[in-house]
Every structure is written in structure tokens, then in C-alpha cells.
Amino acid sequence: MPDRLARYETKLRQLQQKGRWRVLTGPGGIDFTSNDYLALAGSPRLTAGAIAALERGVPVGAGGSRLLRGNHAEHEALEAEAAAFFRSERMLYFGSGYAANLAVLSTLPQRGDIVAHDALVHASAHAGMAMGRAEAISVPHNNADAFDDAISRWRKAGGTGHPWIVVESLYSMDGDKAPLPDLAELANRHDGFLVIDEAHATGVHGAGGRGLAEELEGRENVVVLHTCGKALGASGALVGASRVLCDYLVNRASPFIYATAPSPLQAASVRQALNVVAAEPERREKLQDLVAFANRLVADRLGFAGSGSQILPVIIGDNRCAMQIAERMQADGFDIRAIRPPTVPKGTARLRIAITLNVDAPTIVRMVERLAQVMAEERP
Ligand SMILES: Cc1ncc(COP(=O)(O)O)c(C=O)c1O
Numbered sequence: 001m002p003d004r005l006a007r008y009e010t011k012l013r014q015l016q017q018k019g020r021w022r023v024l025t026g027p028g029g030i031d032f033t034s035n036d037y038l039a040l041a042g043s044p045r046l047t048a049g050a051i052a053a054l055e056r057g058v059p060v061g062a063g064g065s066r067l068l069r070g071n072h073a074e075h076e077a078l079e080a081e082a083a084a085f086f087r088s089e090r091m092l093y094f095g096s097g098y099a100a101n102l103a104v105l106s107t108l109p110q111r112g113d114i115v116a117h118d119a120l121v122h123a124s125a126h127a128g129m130a131m132g133r134a135e136a137i138s139v140p141h142n143n144a145d146a147f148d149d150a151i152s153r154w155r156k157a158g159g160t161g162h163p164w165i166v167v168e169s170l171y172s173m174d175g176d177k178a179p180l181p182d183l184a185e186l187a188n189r190h191d192g193f194l195v196i197d198e199a200h201a202t203g204v205h206g207a208g209g210r211g212l213a214e215e216l217e218g219r220e221n222v223v224v225l226h227t228c229g230k231a232l233g234a235s236g237a238l239v240g241a242s243r244v245l246c247d248y249l250v251n252r253a254s255p256f257i258y259a260t261a262p263s264p265l266q267a268a269s270v271r272q273a274l275n276v277v278a279a280e281p282e283r284r285e286k287l288q289d290l291v292a293f294a295n296r297l298v299a300d301r302l303g304f305a306g307s308g309s310q311i312l313p314v315i316i317g318d319n320r321c322a323m324q325i326a327e328r329m330q331a332d333g334f335d336i337r338a339i340r341p342p343t344v345p346k347g348t349a350r351l352r353i354a355i356t357l358n359v360d361a362p363t364i365v366r367m368v369e370r371l372a373q374v375m376a377e378e379r380p
Pocket of ligand 1: 096098101122124168172200227228229236237
């Protein structure tokens with residue numbers, strides 16, 4: 001009998017050989033990697049909000065599922081305020097964006113529907129689709145015509161249900177934006193739904209920081225996911241949808257039903273973060289200036305087109321080379337991480353540089369200058 005653990009060790013060795021071995025490391029150095037775009041996570045505003053919430057008796061733990069004793073006034077207050085802020089008919093608060101995607105995509109598309117998803121959607125969307133009852137197909141990245149073709153082909157082949165178009169408004173590893181107006185038109189024309197993951201746009205993009213889908217949110221056939229652990233600096237995710245779809249999730253989505261409700265304290269922190277986003281547009285404006293500056297610099301000094309957003313992918317290609325460059329940057333005090341397959345497509349290992357309010361323009365200049373040197377040495 002082989003050792004019980006040997007098969008895992010063999011697989012881990014294989015990952016190591018492919019340059020895909022992952023280990024946990026703490027945050028260290030200057031932040032060019034977090035999703036804390038508005039520098040809210042450790043801010044005095046959220047800290048004070050959490051202390052005030054504790055002082056008014058908001059509990060740390062919910063103690064049960066939302067459907068049992070875990071439904072707290074703080075969850076309901078957050079959902080009502082967020083629905084007004086995002087102009088959604090209703091909102092539901094989940095413990096994480098992962099759980100929210102899992103719930104939406106495993107529950108709402110029905111047998112006989114088709115789920116057409118962008119090739120680059122997040123792992124949590126894949127998990128939801130794999131758990132669901134509808135057939136799922138991958139569509140080339142950011143290609144509205146390809147969505148149209150795929151759905152038309154499915155209809156011609158006898159598809160009778162409703163199509164679901166699943167995208168991110170701002171892609172997490174590429175920083176580019178989805179053609180949302182075209183996709184919304186397609187969803188209408190094909191009698192379907194559009195699911196928009198706003199994880200990296202919420203709080204940063206769109207009028208008032210309401211995200212890139214802010215003009216579509218509230219439509220009957222649009223479902224929007226706002227994660228709360230990125231620009232909002234807390235954790236969890238808000239799903240905005242029609243009343244009937246939210247009721248359906250409450251009744252049928254196992255990640256919602258069979259999980260302890262999110263911490264009421266976190267719900268209070270998200271309320272506070274939404275207040276900051278609404279009341280302090282200057283944070284967003286300052287970030288947009290830094291982002292424009294960083295995009296220009298990356299284009300000039302590194303020869304990369306720049307994504308136009310706060311997520312700047314520097315594609316290296318080879319896994320080990322990407323790791324080597326990231327490690328050298330970390331050793332120099334810049335927290336830059338390499339992202340490798342399967343998180344990104346094979347052969348596109350990259351540095352994912354995130355611009356946040358945790359850095360200023362001179363620091364971005366120092367980082368890009370150093371990166372240009374290290375890249376020249378590692379990729380002669
Ligand atoms: C596009 C996208 N959707 C969903 C998630 C999951 O959100 P959370 O971290 O809140 O689980 C992430 C997180 O990385 C993401 O990038």
C-alpha cells in the first residue's frame with residue numbers, strides 16, 4: 001500500500017516542476033498587489049465605524065444562518081441602504097464574492113437555459129456554473145458578436161430556455177472593461193439575463209462609485225454582484241437583482257441557506273464604506289489620477305499598452321521568470337505578485353500590478369524604474 005499522503009506529495013512535486021507551486025506569504029513591502037483600491041481596509045474611517053458599531057451592540061458573529069436565528073437588523077439595514085445606493089430593486093448580502101457567484105450561478109439558470117460566459121470570468125463563476133443545472137459555454141474574451149453567435153446557434157439547435165450572459169465589468173487579471181451596453185442589448189434581444197460581476201469596479205468606477213453597470217442595475221434581467229472586500233475595504237458581497245430573483249436565492253441557493261450569516265459587524269463596516277464612497281468622491285478622483293499616471297508610465301518605461309484601469313497586467317509568459325521578477329521586486333520592498341496558470345491562461349504568467357491609494361506618484365515612479373531594470377536583466 002502506498003503511503004496515504006504520497007499521491008498529494010507527487011502532485012505537489014509536479015506543480016513545483018511546472019513553476020506552479022504556491023505558498024502563503026504575508027503582506028510585506030509597498031502595496032502594489034492588494035484590491036484595497038481606496039485604502040479603506042485599515043482606514044481610520046472604517047476602524048471608527050467598527051468601534052461605533054461594537055459600542056452600539058452589533059455582534060461580531062451572527063450565530064446561525066440568515067434563515068434561522070442569524071438574520072440581523074444590520075444585514076437588513078445594509079441591504080436596504082445598498083439597494084438605494086446601487087438603485088437595485090433588492091440586494092442580498094453574502095459572506096464572500098465567491099459564495100455570491102456560487103449561489104447566483106448554481107441557482108438562477110434553470111435546466112434548459114444556457115449560460116454563455118466570457119472566457120476570463122473568475123474561478124467562483126466557474127464553480128457556480130459547474131454546480132448548476134444549465135449547460136455552460138465559454139465565449140472568447142470581450143467579444144459581444146461571439147456571444148450573439150453562440151446564443152443564436154443554441155436557439156437554432158432547439159434551445160428553448162433563457163440565455164444567461166456572464167461577465168465581469170472590469171476583468172480581475174487584465175484590467176480591461178466589458179462591452180456592457182452591447183451585452184445588455186443582446187440579453188434583451190435574446191430574451192435572456194445578464195450577470196455582471198463588478199468585483200473590481202465597485203467603489204472605483206461609474207458615477208458615484210456605483211460601478212460600471214450603474215445604468216443597467218435595477219433592470220429586471222440584470223443581476224449585479226458587488227464584492228465588499230476590495231475597494232470597500234471590508235468583506236462579503238452584495239447581489240443586486242429583482243425582488244423575485246432575490247426571493248428565489250433566499251429559498252433555493254444553498255451557499256446562502258446552509259451557511260452561517262455574514263458577521264453583522266462586517267455588514268456594519270460595509271455600510272460605513274458605502275457612506276465613505278458616497279461622501280468622499282475625492283478618493284475616487286485621486287485614484288483615477290494615479291491610475292492615469294501609472295498607465296502612462298508603464299507604457300513609456302515598460303512598453304506595455306496599459307489597461308486604462310487600476311489593474312495593470314505585465315505579461316511575462318514563463319511561470320518561473322514571472323516568479324523570479326516578482327521575488328526580486330519583493331526583495332527590493334515592492335509587494336508585487338506573479339499570477340500564474342491556472343488563474344490566468346497558460347503561457348500568460350504575469351505580474352498583476354494594482355494601483356491603490358496606499359501608494360503615491362513618486363513611489364509608482366520608483367517601482368516602475370526598478371521593474372524596468374529587473375525585467376531587462378531577467379528577460380535579456
Ligand atoms: C472577479 C471576482 N469575482 C469574485 C471574487 C471573489 O470575491 P471574494 O474575494 O469576496 O470572495 C473575486 C476575488 O478575487 C474576483 O476577482
